[in-house]
Amino acid sequence: MALSREVYQSLSDVVGAANISEDPAVLDSYVYPLTQTAIHLGPFFDAETPRGEAVLMPGSTAEVQAIVRICNRYKLKIKASSTFWSAMGFPSGDNTIQLDMRRMDKIIEIDEKNMFAVIEPGVIGATLQAEAMKLGLNTHITGAGSSCSPLASATAYNGAGPDCAYMGFGDENLLGLEWVMPTGEILRTGSLGSRLGWFSGEGPGPGVRGIIRGVIGTRGAMGVFTRCAVKLYPWPGPKTLPVKGTVPAYQADLPDNLRAYTLAFPDWRAWADGCHQIWDAGIGYIAHRQFNLFGRDLKGAMVKILSDPTKTLSDLEELLEDPEIKRVTKEMKRDFQIVLAGMTPRDIDWQDKALDQILADTGGWKVAAMAEKEIHDWVLLYLVRLGHKNLNLVFGGGYDGCFGMMGPPDLGTAHVEAAGQLKREWEQKGAIVAAGGDCMIGGIGGMGGGGNCMWENFAHFDPADEESTTGTCEFFDACDQYARENGLPPGMERTNAVARGADGRETPKAQREEMLSGAPQPAAFRYQRKIKEVLDPNDLGDAYYMTLDDPT
């Protein structure tokens, strides 16, 4: 249903004719295929999110406000997205306009002394990090990588990532916020709301972090966040990353106070103990089980391919037969990566000694092959910049993480072998990449520096292949079944079905209500409904902000 000329003209008058389009082809560059499942739905072959009625690119908060007011006047739904990483940034029904926030891409300010940056939605992790590093600071980069918007992950999602152990989740880093609410009013929160600057998220001034964070963030369904301040952290490295090497095997030759290790452990109990002791010791700048995304059987060979510009995936089978790679792959069976960052020479020495002691206590070790200079420098750059996260999709073009869960290390380790075995059996059917079952990845630490891990078991498939896509979906059904039988919540590959269905559209309300009422804490969704009733009376947002009616 096309917008009436009156509505279109009203919107065009706000952003200018160059920043609005309703051309079908342009709009189709704003649909998201449901075979691309990054966060996390399906995969469903030959399905996509619905077209918006128009796409607009506002250039200022005032323009956003004017657009939201028009949407209220004409009862149009609205979906804003900054960097469009996943399905949640796209319309989920008719009568929706898509806001593309990329024109608002300024780093307004970096307050070096108070260690925060004020940013707009279109700023990405890589550009913010580059500017922060010039001042000896660093920013949290969300696990989806440095192409993503720090504002989006701080305001509208949780923003987990490899550096959470040191820098916390994205939403933990949110300070002052400017929010065009669904009513069209502008709310400035925390110290910003008292005209005292951006330094505080909660006061002096109105605090809404709990409201907007809710269960897992507003996910583009509760107005538009136009500017925010995020905390920055110390960066004890050079002002510019000293990148060397040949594309794509870039490396960073960083000073000796920055060290990347791959740690391995004799059993999962030792692995979990290692996590706990690292948190207890307060060491580590980045910690993540990262390269296992390629799979327990393939990761050694994949690291070789990715760190050598002459190699391609066509070298994989030959590399898998290399005895040394076989040995290293086996050695790294139960592993994770850690980056130590010493603020002083004494600090890095102490952290390294503490790590060695932890490894001695747990029986773990540093994987020597991953510490070789060329590999080390590649790993270090990879983890610091997180600029290669699209390797999630390197094999066939599609991936999703099943068993998405968050909890203490013992939760994941209790299931990793059984979940891996289940996946291994499905890998034999051919729909997903035979990677060795265990493709579990996730952050080591989070939520204020420690205590829990994230776990996702990656499944890689070919989104252009119907059998592969459908087979992957069936595998996820089996994972869901495993989770139910073992007292686990549904994985992230299924929880988003609350918001969007297999046809790419909003899940019907009755179905949503049924799913949410069976959740462990349905009251949270009832509370969110009350918030939505007040803040979004005209229902501009979609079901990504999860609400539940009171029981009748």
Added chain:
Amino acid sequence: MALEDFRAEMERCSHCSYCRWIPLDQIKSWRFGKGCPSVAYNNFNSYSARGRYAVALSLLKGKSTYTAEVLDIVFKCQACGSCDVACKVTRYNLEPLQAILELRAKLVEDGQSPAEHVQVIDCLRKDHNTLQMPKVSRGDWAKGLGLKDLSREKADIVFHAGCQYSYDPDLQKTARTAAGLLKKAGLDVGIMAQTETCCGARAYSMGYRDDYAKCAQRLVRAWTQAGVKQVVTSCADCYHGFKRLYPEFTSDFEVLHTVEFLDRLIKAGTLKFTKTIPMKVTYHDPCHLGRQGEPHVPWEGKEKKIKGQIIVYEPRRPRNNGAWGIYDAPRDVLKSIPGIELLEMERIREYAWCCGAAGGVKEAYPDFSNWTASERLTEAKSTGADAMVSACPWCEKNFSDAQIESAEKLKILDIADLVQQAI
């Protein structure tokens, strides 16, 4: 290949938007982090490689049809290949640049093309150049140099001037210098003079495959008749055409850009400098010499899957991701000139920002072309350099045009000019 052959790629695109940026590892500032001029200028997703995959898929599925916007999306892009480099940092089975070029060819085949391109192609067909100039004056730039005319004589080396050097009086001195340096080095060199024809690479990038093919066949035939063994050019566009595109016509000439030739002469001690040039310069990597200047490796094969769903190619497919372009030769030449201080910009080598002239953009979208060049000039000035040096007449012309009205002009030079000054 046909556009339909890229359908699986369109479905495998990750929608990550890496194609908007230079490789994320290489981002050194907010100001100069962008890689794709097209989406940086036009903003809508559809102007990125990701978006063009989506638009192409929409057209293939019949969900959209040709509109003015679609034409704009398809042709308002320099085909500079920045997206290709950024994409392939993590993807081994996508070819976004090839897909964009295929999309153009499909539109041209369907009679869809900017009017300005039609004009260029008309001239190419009639006068064998892209600049609306008469064919008869093509060799005039070389008058007085005493070069062999290979339409009548034979030589080991042909110096191919290309359209810009042949016709633009402001640029011709570079061609004269380059050809003169080859002659002075005692090499058996000639030119095709009036019978030289456009390389056709511009036609190729505009989607006119047949016209490109005619140019290529004409030149290959002429060089063969003239006994040519080496082709030397100072134009990065022509270099790309000869090096990467021509091998499909079984062209087995050694192709060298002037900078490679000069680098060889300097390293062999044949070319010696006697003067000092006290100047701070920055070097602009032309897209067609750098990331698109990699050698052609023939491949014919098919996709297969290993480990269930890992996509590989049989036989192993060459990977053009900008890794092996011509980056060091120009820098080595500059560094060897006494007094020259080379100051690098933030975006260099395989992730250099385009000059803005390529892909038919200069002809059809002059404002966008100028903006792209202005962005590069800003970056060049930020280094503190006195001059921006390049190795392509299209780059040089576009930079010069973009600062016509600028109060503070940066000197725009070709490497050969600096070499000549230092001899």
